Amino acid sequence: MSTFIKKFIEREKINRRNFLFASAYGLGGAAALGAFGPGTARAALTDPTIAWSYRNRTNPYWNEIVSGGEAFVESLGMSKGALTHLINEGSSEKSLADVKAILAKTSGNLALAIDTNDAPNARPVVEAVAGAGGYASTLWNKTDDLHPWDFGDNYVSHMSWSDEGPAEQTARILLDAMGGKGGVVHLGGIASNNPAIERLQGLKNALKDYPDVELLAAEPADWDTQKANQVMSAFLTRYGDEITGVHCANDTIAYGVLEALRAEGIEDMPIVSYDGNPQAVKLVADKKILATVFTNPHWGGGITASLAYHAATGHFKPSEEPNEHREFYGPTILIRPEDAVEFKANYLDSVPTYDWTDFWGPSNGAIVYK
Amino acid sequence: MTILETSGGKRGRAAIGREVLVKWAPLLVLLVLCGIFALMEPRFLSTRNFARILIAASPALMVAIGVTFVIIMGSIDLSMEGTVSVCAVAFALCFLWFGGTLASWAWLALPITLLVGAALGFINGLIHVKLKIPSFMASLAMGFVGTGLAMVTTGGDRIRIEDELFRSLLTERILNFPLMVYVAGIFLLIAWFIQTRTTLGRNFYAVGGGEDLAVASGLNVNRVRVMGFALAGMFFSVGALLAVGRIGIAETATGNNFMFLSITAVVVGGTALWGGIGGVWNTLVGVLIVFVIGNGMVVIGLPGYVQDGVLGILVILAVILSTDRKSISFVK
Numbered sequence: 051m052s053t054f055i056k057k058f059i060e061r062e063k064i065n066r067r068n069f070l071f072a073s074a075y076g077l078g079g080a081a082a083l084g085a086f087g088p089g090t091a092r093a094a095l096t097d098p099t100i101a102w103s104y105r106n107r108t109n110p111y112w113n114e115i116v117s118g119g120e121a122f123v124e125s126l127g128m129s130k131g132a133l134t135h136l137i138n139e140g141s142s143e144k145s146l147a148d149v150k151a152i153l154a155k156t157s158g159n160l161a162l163a164i165d166t167n168d169a170p171n172a173r174p175v176v177e178a179v180a181g182a183g184g185y186a187s188t189l190w191n192k193t194d195d196l197h198p199w200d201f202g203d204n205y206v207s208h209m210s211w212s213d214e215g216p217a218e219q220t221a222r223i224l225l226d227a228m229g230g231k232g233g234v235v236h237l238g239g240i241a242s243n244n245p246a247i248e249r250l251q252g253l254k255n256a257l258k259d260y261p262d263v264e265l266l267a268a269e270p271a272d273w274d275t276q277k278a279n280q281v282m283s284a285f286l287t288r289y290g291d292e293i294t295g296v297h298c299a300n301d302t303i304a305y306g307v308l309e310a311l312r313a314e315g316i317e318d319m320p321i322v323s324y325d326g327n328p329q330a331v332k333l334v335a336d337k338k339i340l341a342t343v344f345t346n347p348h349w350g351g352g353i354t355a356s357l358a359y360h361a362a363t364g365h366f367k368p369s370e371e372p373n374e375h376r377e378f379y380g381p382t383i384l385i386r387p388e389d390a391v392e393f394k395a396n397y398l399d400s401v402p403t404y405d406w407t408d409f410w411g412p413s414n415g416a417i418v419y420k
Numbered sequence: 421m422t423i424l425e426t427s428g429g430k431r432g433r434a435a436i437g438r439e440v441l442v443k444w445a446p447l448l449v450l451l452v453l454c455g456i457f458a459l460m461e462p463r464f465l466s467t468r469n470f471a472r473i474l475i476a477a478s479p480a481l482m483v484a485i486g487v488t489f490v491i492i493m494g495s496i497d498l499s500m501e502g503t504v505s506v507c508a509v510a511f512a513l514c515f516l517w518f519g520g521t522l523a524s525w526a527w528l529a530l531p532i533t534l535l536v537g538a539a540l541g542f543i544n545g546l547i548h549v550k551l552k553i554p555s556f557m558a559s560l561a562m563g564f565v566g567t568g569l570a571m572v573t574t575g576g577d578r579i580r581i582e583d584e585l586f587r588s589l590l591t592e593r594i595l596n597f598p599l600m601v602y603v604a605g606i607f608l609l610i611a612w613f614i615q616t617r618t619t620l621g622r623n624f625y626a627v628g629g630g631e632d633l634a635v636a637s638g639l640n641v642n643r644v645r646v647m648g649f650a651l652a653g654m655f656f657s658v659g660a661l662l663a664v665g666r667i668g669i670a671e672t673a674t675g676n677n678f679m680f681l682s683i684t685a686v687v688v689g690g691t692a693l694w695g696g697i698g699g700v701w702n703t704l705v706g707v708l709i710v711f712v713i714g715n716g717m718v719v720i721g722l723p724g725y726v727q728d729g730v731l732g733i734l735v736i737l738a739v740i741l742s743t744d745r746k747s748i749s750f751v752k
Binding site for chain 2: 106107108109110112113238241267268269270274275276277279280281283284285286287288290305306309310312313314315329
């Protein structure tokens, strides 16, 4: 018999043996599951694949989020490249398909951090992960009726931000700078986005205490610098000198507004924004923007991955944690010109090294449903 | 006999009337739009507002002119978003590397950017012609490659160009209009010169009007196509320079929205997607129509949530009024 055929038969034998072992293991596993009943978590995973699923890196905000995820992976002694990126490009269908694909590839040995792109998509994603025995932590999007504690340990946590309060704070700073009178315009995010709605509501809340300030107009600028530039130009035509203050839904919008004003030679218009991007913080230090709000996306991105990972590896047991450790608000830091320099030194010049096992230290309390 | 002659004469007169009408229809649409917005809000007609519209329109005009050449050839180029992003980022990096002010060697970044744009267009054209991939698909794919390239180069960051001299494109005004408007005007004239006074320009029409005929006349159609895409790429890069000049930021997102804006503008201006008809003046009018609609809707205070819908309807109306659809038997 030729060696080739001998080897072939040998290999087939081993394959068959492995197959039998695997089947027995599988049956045993199923029996064990049956014995302990559904809902009992599987034993902790070893060395799970760590993945972040998000829109894309073009957006500075998501770029910060993912850099946090990379920093966490590096803190485990792995290289940046060990983090698997699942990029949904704004498609919920792709988001879910990617998750299912990686679950199949890793056989559920997965620690997933994810923004599911829209709220309804969170349920199928979480169900798929829990069904395969993986662990998931979500950021930003989920429906109000979906809760981590309904999934035992596998749906680890959800973090979001409430923007209404901080946006109201920046609005008050703006309205005070306007001397409590005149006209304000608001340039918002994509009209249907939750943060866009909350940030406009923050302005409206503040306006109740300033009867002499008129909200001249609120238009969506889609989080986009160029669009904001055009909308602000058109506002200048429509309202001209009536505009004495501008409330922007985020920093990228503020950049477009500043340039539209610059084109007209207007240098001292009071403006506030949101997000605390490095460039915006510099503009706050220069008093071109009066205030912005930092939500620490770097920490948010890192801690979301860390929660999923540490739950997966059995470092802590999510089902033993109180509800406010499973659904909580992320941090918000208000930055004004007087804080900007210190803030820049602490957070931007050198990114702080976070303790990625201090899961809830910087967070902001349990999520409240209206 | 006499009856036949009369009817023939009538048809002749009607045809001339229609031709003139079709030629000037886009401009009429533009004037009517301006009239409507001015009636609803007199401030729309101010010089300062026209300056604002032109500032917003200048980068898009350059991109639209680039794609006009390609559309005249009967092809389409959808790579503008990627090309604009790559050119913007390449310009910003070169500009800062050479010293960060136009007063130094950094001016070299300007011609380099034009070359980068032309090179991307050239590659685009080669892929289309040599690999025989439809221009629609080849250019769309190249656009994605460009966006990815810009992304990898910047790592998702935005690059600020603070040089006062370069930003004078926006801040310096002559007769109430900033310099970038004049720069766009100069490139419009260059494009018009290419279109009417060069062999290449005439060849675009030959290819778009009837490719078989052009081939039979001994024209190297493939060469014309590749040159067309390279020229388009160069105009995209001028658009990128003006876009950076307007906002002072170069990033991957610099190219966003240019595809919809430029293709819409070209079609609304009366350049036919099936090739051979139209030109850069049509595109100028088309770009102005799109930006007048955008500006006018905010100026008259139309709520944000109806603006997109109204924009769509107005674009369809503008296409109906400004393109000659009578001579074609089918649309695909």
